[in-house]
Amino acid sequence: MKQTLKTTLILGASTNEERYSYKALYKLRAANHPVYALGFREGALAGISIHTEHQVSWNDIDTVTLYLGPARQESYYDYLLTLKPRRIIFNPGTENVEFEKRLRDAGIQTEQSCTLVLLATNQY
Secondary structure, eight states, X not given: OOOOOOOEEEETOOSOTTSHHHHHHHHHHHTTOOEEEEOSSOEEETTEEEESSOOTTOOOXXXXXXXXXXXXXXGGHHXXXXXXXXXXXXXXXXXXXXXXXXXXXXXOEEEESOHHHHHHTTOO
């Protein structure tokens, strides 16, 4: 079965190897998914720049995987709606009922799941 590559935006990307966003970036790259990274501090991982500002040039994003708690998500609501990804994954600790409803109302799938588990079980 041929794998479909999914361009993914990691929101909450970090250069801290203890963070799940760090681990997810490496796992996504190992699976050959194109990755963009947005975080609070600039840096680079596996040849991918972590940006601190919204990027208007990013398009065709299939999946956004969230690594920000609900309190830090609000400033990204409009930006993520503008990107029109196919789905947004709310990793453990990022669940946000209000935002999930807005996304679904806009036709964007939401999923409360763990990106690392989805990748490990070939369900990404």
